[in-house]
Structures are given as C-alpha cells and as structure tokens.
Amino acid sequence: MNLITRFTLAFVLVAAVVFIGGGFISYQVVKKEIQSEEKRFLKSRYKRLLKYLEMSPPANGFTRNKTILEPVNKDVSLYGPIFSDTLVQHEHFGKMENQIKLESVVEIAGQRYHIIQFDLIVESDDIIKSVTKSMLITFLILLFSTVMIALFISYYMLAPFRILLTNIQNFSITQKEPIQFTISKVKEFNKINHFLLDMTSKIISDYQLLKEFTENSSHEFQTPIAIIQGKLENMLEENNLSQSQMNSLIEMQSTLSRLSKMTTSLSLLTKIENHEFNNTEKLNLSVILRALLKEYEELLILKKITLSMDLAKDIEISGDRVLVQIMLTNLISNAIRHNIESGKINLTLSANTFIIWNSGLPTDVNPSDFFERFKKSNQHGNSLGLGLSIAQKIAENYKYCINYQVEDDRHILKLNF
Amino acid sequence: MLFKVTIDSMVKNLIDNINISLIFLQSLTRYGFFIKRRFLDKLDKFKFSSKREAIFIFVKVLIVEDNAALTTIITTYLERSGFVCEQVTDLKQALEKLYGFSYDIVLLDLTLPDGDGLTLLEQLKSKWSATGVLIMSAKNALDDRLKGLDMGADDYLPKPFHMAELNSRMKAIYRRRHQKGAVNLIFKEIMIKVEAKEVEVNNIVLDLTKKEFELLRYFMVNKNRLLTKQAIAEHLWGDYMDMVDSFDFVYQHIKNLRKKIKDAGGQDYISTVYGGGYKMMES
Structure with missing residues (x-):
C-alpha cells in the first residue's frame, strides 16, 4: 500500500467516524429544534384559543381542528399547560400517529375548561432518514474529492519523490554514479535530494577507497613476497648450506607461500562481498563439475579415496563462471582434505540441489562454524581455513542456501540453488 | 661443468660485444642493419643446432619491471640458465629499448609507474609480433589474466612465483616461438x-x-x-x-x-x- 493510499484511507476512516458522530448530533439538534418549534406553535394556538374563549366563552365543549374543549366542574384544579406525547387517530388515514399534546385546565369567566390540543409531530424516523441521507451524500462528495486530491497529489506534487525513489532503487554502488535528482519547488524534497546526493557520493568514494585498498594491499604484498621468494631460491642454490639452514629456508618458503595465498584469498573474499563479479552467464553445472573432477582424479587415487557420484545432466544455473568454479573447487577440495585414509566422497546433483558428503572424523565443532574465517577443526595446519568461507560467500552472493552437517563420521554439505 | 659455464659466458660476452658493435654500425649505415640481420640469422641457426636440441643460450630477454630488487633476482636466476637479460623500469624506456634492439621474450609487469603494461602488450603485438611476451603480475585479478592472454600474451604468471617456474615457462615460450615447437x-x-x-x-x-x-x-x-x-x-x-x-x-x-x-x-x-x-x- 503506498503512502498516499494510506493517507487517504486514514482520512476517509476518520471522516466516516466524524460523519457518524455528526449525524447523531445533527439528529439531536434537529429533533430538539423541531420539538421546540412544535411547542411554540402549539402554545400560540393555545393563546389564540384562550383569547377566543375570553371573547366568547362557549357553554358546551367542542372538538374540532385538533382541539378538544370541555367544560369541567369547579372542583377540578387548574394546571398547565403541559406537553406530552400521545397517539392520536389520524383524521384522514385513520391510522394511529405520534402527536404532541398540550393539556391544561383554565378558568375563563368563572367557568373551568379542560383543554387538549394536539398536532402532528415530525417522527424521529423521518429525521434519521433525512439526516443519514444528507450525511451520506456529503460523505460521498468528500470521498470523491479526497480520492481526486490524492491522485492529484501523488501524480503531480509527489512526482519528485517518486523519481527520487526510482533513482535510489537504481542506485548501484559499483556504477560510480551518485544519485541524480531534479530540482523541485518543495523545500523538503530539495533537502532530501541534496542529502542523498552527498550521501551517495560519499558512499561511492568510500567504496572506491575500500576497493582500491583491498586491491592494492593484495597487489602490493605480492611483489615483496616475490622478492623474498626469489632471494630464498637463490640462497637455496648455494652449495655450502648446512642442513639446518636448508630446512629454515624451505620453511620460510612455505610460510611465505601461505602468506601470499592468504592475502589473495582475503582479497577474493572482499571482492565477493563488494559484489565485484558481475559477468553473469548461464552455466552448465554438470559439465563444470565433471571437468573439475577430472582435475582431482589423480589426487583421489593417491589418497585412495573412492568417489561415487550421481550427477543429473544439463543442470543450469546462472552466475559468474569463475566464482562458481571457485565455489565448487573449494567444496570438493574441502571434502578431499578433511577425508580419512581410504575414505569416500559422494556427489549428488539434481535440479536444484548439490550434495557432497565425505567420510571424516567426528567433530565437536558446530558444523556451521566451519564457514567462519580461519576456523579449522584442527590437524590440517597447512590449510588456510578460508576455503569454505569463500564458498559460502559465493553462495550468499547468488542467494543459494548452503549448510554443513556432521552425522557421526559423515560430513555433509548441501547447496540449494 | 665449470669449463662449460666459462665457455658459455665467454661466447655470450663475445656475442654481446658483437651485438653492440653491430647496433653501432646499424645506427651508422643501412648496410649495418643488413649485416646485423645476417648475423642474427646465423645466431638463430646456432641456437637450435644439432640433433634439433633446444638450446637456451643467448635468448634475449627484456625485463620490464619497476621493482629493481625483483629484477635483479630474476636476472641472476635467468642468466644462469643462459638467458641474456636487460632491464627497464617503465614503459618509455621499454619502448626505447624495443626500437633499438630485438628481443626474444619480453617479461612484462602490468603495473608500471607510467602506465598499464597492457598498453605495451598491444604495441608489442602490432610492431614486434615475433617477440614472445610473458606477463608477470601481482594483480591476481582474473580479468587481467584473461585480457592479457586474449591480447596475445604467451603466458601469465602471477606473483609471487618460483624462479624455476619462470625459467620453465620462459623456455616453453622460446621453444614454441623460435624453434617451432618441434625440438x-x-x-x-x-x-x-x-x-x-x-x-x-x-x-x-x-x-x-x-x-x-x-x-x-x-x-x-x-x-x-x-x-x-x-x-x-x-x-x-x-x-x-x-x-x-x-x-x-x-x-x-x-x-x-x-x-x-x-x-x-x-x-x-x-x-x-x-x-x-x-x-x-x-x-
């Protein structure tokens, strides 16, 4: 529900309540007014009757024109005039109708008369009907104009806001373009626009800096590492090295290589987090998997791992080829690395799931913690502890669901795409 | 073995000297250029001589890399394998060298003080297509790698690398390009x-x-x-x-x-x- 509809709806709701209340009040007011008017009218009739009686007091009573006059004895006490409601037979229709009645006993020229006068009153039903009718019509007019105004506001006055919304929606951090806006006559809109322009420019420049930093850091690290590596290699070539010197040099070399791989992996992680891989294409997962497994064939033989698989044909997903390959590579090499002697690996690929399970050691670590950076279950000092983090980040990037379970000696990794 | 190395280096020095004098000659006369070509052809024949065996001496390499320490290490290592290395630190110097001399392989870093190494690659491909190019880059960016290979680089080696790996790849490039592979x-x-x-x-x-x-x-x-x-x-x-x-x-x-x-x-x-x-x- 958009803003203007909400506003309109709220307004209409409040208006409805007000109109119902207003209707009730009008009803009361109109009813009171009518009643007092009727009383006034009856009173003036009563006064005219009294004048008439004073001028020519009749000997007998009479009943005419909604007036009943009857002479009464002296012992009837004087009262009135008092008003009350009564039901009287209608003269023409013969139907009982609600009427207002004036009753009094007066003494004129020594003769006491009992006077009853009555008149038709406007019934509450009628008042309610007419009040409801007028209220309803007014309400409909109001409703119509409210909707018209709402439409007008949302189309013309809120146009800058709508444009802004589209611009925000289209804003992409990788596009290096701050949000564009049109100058509006409304101060608030201009304020928002300016604010957003500043904010997005800042975001873009920060993002750019971050990107440059990650790229530079991984890049700038590699050259010094390359130099150390080269120097070590040149030293290794020397003939008069002692055994321990040799060992130290070799160890330095492998530590160096770990350092280099770590920076590369970390920068890869950052790049994935920054959504820098946008070459989305249709990928045949089955084909990619088979190609990858070929690379591992020899490794599996050397580690005496039995590989069984059930790969459906031509399963397609869309994504960046390199990223998807990295993800699958990491998953497979994880299954190989954390396997046991003469272990097993099983791969299943179906329309929207990829399951890889491998035999392994039971673990106390919560399996989902394996996705955290540098989290390792133990022994494999040589692994970086980044492989699964990278795989998870890639999965997250494409909104795939990935989870890791350990059931006794089985490590199961499920990927839903 | 020692003897062989001495002979190698002596021949290398000799050829270097001849090369320098040839270039001097070339700069003087058109005829000098002709002599240089003739001589270089002979040199090439010598390089892959008997038994169609690959010989890697006098392979001339231009190292375009702004880090002097790395260049030194590479030079030390490669020269022991029979490569003759020259070093430049930026694109401008690289072009000057390329206009003046001919090289078998250019070892190219992508991030140079005066520009992107890929621009040099472009010129290499159009003007010196016989020269092999090996890109070595610290940028592990995958698209750089693909771009480099697409633009006609012979190989791409991400930094840091083992010198033995560099040596092996350089030799592979040389063999493919100059010895028609069948060696x-x-x-x-x-x-x-x-x-x-x-x-x-x-x-x-x-x-x-x-x-x-x-x-x-x-x-x-x-x-x-x-x-x-x-x-x-x-x-x-x-x-x-x-x-x-x-x-x-x-x-x-x-x-x-x-x-x-x-x-x-x-x-x-x-x-x-x-x-x-x-x-x-x-x-």
Whole structure:
C-alpha cells in the first residue's frame, strides 16, 4: 500500500467516524429544534384559543381542528399547560400517529375548561432518514474529492519523490554514479535530494577507497613476497648450506607461500562481498563439475579415496563462471582434505540441489562454524581455513542456501540453488 | 661443468660485444642493419643446432619491471640458465629499448609507474609480433589474466612465483616461438620430444603419465637446479593443492619416474637434497 493510499484511507476512516458522530448530533439538534418549534406553535394556538374563549366563552365543549374543549366542574384544579406525547387517530388515514399534546385546565369567566390540543409531530424516523441521507451524500462528495486530491497529489506534487525513489532503487554502488535528482519547488524534497546526493557520493568514494585498498594491499604484498621468494631460491642454490639452514629456508618458503595465498584469498573474499563479479552467464553445472573432477582424479587415487557420484545432466544455473568454479573447487577440495585414509566422497546433483558428503572424523565443532574465517577443526595446519568461507560467500552472493552437517563420521554439505 | 659455464659466458660476452658493435654500425649505415640481420640469422641457426636440441643460450630477454630488487633476482636466476637479460623500469624506456634492439621474450609487469603494461602488450603485438611476451603480475585479478592472454600474451604468471617456474615457462615460450615447437629436450640419454609428448631413454619410449611427463620436463628445463617440493607441487597442481600431503604425492611421482627411467636402462640423475627437494644433475 503506498503512502498516499494510506493517507487517504486514514482520512476517509476518520471522516466516516466524524460523519457518524455528526449525524447523531445533527439528529439531536434537529429533533430538539423541531420539538421546540412544535411547542411554540402549539402554545400560540393555545393563546389564540384562550383569547377566543375570553371573547366568547362557549357553554358546551367542542372538538374540532385538533382541539378538544370541555367544560369541567369547579372542583377540578387548574394546571398547565403541559406537553406530552400521545397517539392520536389520524383524521384522514385513520391510522394511529405520534402527536404532541398540550393539556391544561383554565378558568375563563368563572367557568373551568379542560383543554387538549394536539398536532402532528415530525417522527424521529423521518429525521434519521433525512439526516443519514444528507450525511451520506456529503460523505460521498468528500470521498470523491479526497480520492481526486490524492491522485492529484501523488501524480503531480509527489512526482519528485517518486523519481527520487526510482533513482535510489537504481542506485548501484559499483556504477560510480551518485544519485541524480531534479530540482523541485518543495523545500523538503530539495533537502532530501541534496542529502542523498552527498550521501551517495560519499558512499561511492568510500567504496572506491575500500576497493582500491583491498586491491592494492593484495597487489602490493605480492611483489615483496616475490622478492623474498626469489632471494630464498637463490640462497637455496648455494652449495655450502648446512642442513639446518636448508630446512629454515624451505620453511620460510612455505610460510611465505601461505602468506601470499592468504592475502589473495582475503582479497577474493572482499571482492565477493563488494559484489565485484558481475559477468553473469548461464552455466552448465554438470559439465563444470565433471571437468573439475577430472582435475582431482589423480589426487583421489593417491589418497585412495573412492568417489561415487550421481550427477543429473544439463543442470543450469546462472552466475559468474569463475566464482562458481571457485565455489565448487573449494567444496570438493574441502571434502578431499578433511577425508580419512581410504575414505569416500559422494556427489549428488539434481535440479536444484548439490550434495557432497565425505567420510571424516567426528567433530565437536558446530558444523556451521566451519564457514567462519580461519576456523579449522584442527590437524590440517597447512590449510588456510578460508576455503569454505569463500564458498559460502559465493553462495550468499547468488542467494543459494548452503549448510554443513556432521552425522557421526559423515560430513555433509548441501547447496540449494 | 665449470669449463662449460666459462665457455658459455665467454661466447655470450663475445656475442654481446658483437651485438653492440653491430647496433653501432646499424645506427651508422643501412648496410649495418643488413649485416646485423645476417648475423642474427646465423645466431638463430646456432641456437637450435644439432640433433634439433633446444638450446637456451643467448635468448634475449627484456625485463620490464619497476621493482629493481625483483629484477635483479630474476636476472641472476635467468642468466644462469643462459638467458641474456636487460632491464627497464617503465614503459618509455621499454619502448626505447624495443626500437633499438630485438628481443626474444619480453617479461612484462602490468603495473608500471607510467602506465598499464597492457598498453605495451598491444604495441608489442602490432610492431614486434615475433617477440614472445610473458606477463608477470601481482594483480591476481582474473580479468587481467584473461585480457592479457586474449591480447596475445604467451603466458601469465602471477606473483609471487618460483624462479624455476619462470625459467620453465620462459623456455616453453622460446621453444614454441623460435624453434617451432618441434625440438627436443635432451639430458644425457633422456630425450623429451616436446611436441609428441614422448620421452625416450636410450631410444626406448617410456610410458609416463601426464604428471610424470610434466615432472620430468620440469626437471630437464631446470637441470642442475634445486627444485623444492613446494615448487614442484605448485608446478604440477597449481592452486589446487595447498595441502601437506601434496609433498607425499611429489615423492610418489618422483619414485615412479625414477623407476621407469631405470627400467628403461637409464641412469638416475634425480638426486634428493635432504630436507630441501630434488635436483637433476649429471652425477
């Protein structure tokens, strides 16, 4: 529900309540007014009757024109005039109708008369009907104009806001373009626009800096590492090295290589987090998997791992080829690395799931913690502890669901795409 | 061996000197240019001479890299393999050198103080298409790698790299480009027919797996050099293997390779440098 509809709806709701209340009040007011008017009218009739009686007091009573006059004895006490409601037979229709009645006993020229006068009153039903009718019509007019105004506001006055919304929606951090806006006559809109322009420019420049930093850091690290590596290699070539010197040099070399791989992996992680891989294409997962497994064939033989698989044909997903390959590579090499002697690996690929399970050691670590950076279950000092983090980040990037379970000696990794 | 090295360096110096005087001549006359061409042709013939064996001496390399320390290391290492290296630190100097001299291979860094190495690659491809290009870059950006190879670079080596790997790739480029590929690597009685991917020991064809072949080739192009297990593992498996047991696999492969060579009557030239790695040398 958009803003203007909400506003309109709220307004209409409040208006409805007000109109119902207003209707009730009008009803009361109109009813009171009518009643007092009727009383006034009856009173003036009563006064005219009294004048008439004073001028020519009749000997007998009479009943005419909604007036009943009857002479009464002296012992009837004087009262009135008092008003009350009564039901009287209608003269023409013969139907009982609600009427207002004036009753009094007066003494004129020594003769006491009992006077009853009555008149038709406007019934509450009628008042309610007419009040409801007028209220309803007014309400409909109001409703119509409210909707018209709402439409007008949302189309013309809120146009800058709508444009802004589209611009925000289209804003992409990788596009290096701050949000564009049109100058509006409304101060608030201009304020928002300016604010957003500043904010997005800042975001873009920060993002750019971050990107440059990650790229530079991984890049700038590699050259010094390359130099150390080269120097070590040149030293290794020397003939008069002692055994321990040799060992130290070799160890330095492998530590160096770990350092280099770590920076590369970390920068890869950052790049994935920054959504820098946008070459989305249709990928045949089955084909990619088979190609990858070929690379591992020899490794599996050397580690005496039995590989069984059930790969459906031509399963397609869309994504960046390199990223998807990295993800699958990491998953497979994880299954190989954390396997046991003469272990097993099983791969299943179906329309929207990829399951890889491998035999392994039971673990106390919560399996989902394996996705955290540098989290390792133990022994494999040589692994970086980044492989699964990278795989998870890639999965997250494409909104795939990935989870890791350990059931006794089985490590199961499920990927839903 | 020492003697051979001395001869090598003497010949190298001699040729360098001749080269310099030729270039001097060339700058003086058109005829000088003609002489240089004739001489270079002869030199090329000498480079892959008898038995169609690949010889890697006087291969001229231009290193375009702004880090002097790295350049020195590369130069030291490559010159021991018979490459003749010249160094420049930026694009401008590289172009000056390229206009003045001819090189077999340009070793190109992508991030240079005065621009992107890819622009130089473009010019190399249009003006000096005979020159091989190996890109070495610290930028591990995958699209840079693909772009470089798409634009016609012969190979791409991400930093940091093992010198033995660089050596092996440089030789591969040189062989592909200048010796039309159909040249053999020979070490004593072992001969690798690179094109056919065959290995012969005493004219008996060995039955090697792909990895064993690759391993032997790596040893042959890096003969007399210490190859650490790590360098070998990275050469054979690239990034796939970053695990401890890869070293066991290296051991396994070397064991098999030794056995197969011995079975064919060959001698075992691969010696184990205890704690370090392996070395292929004439014992």
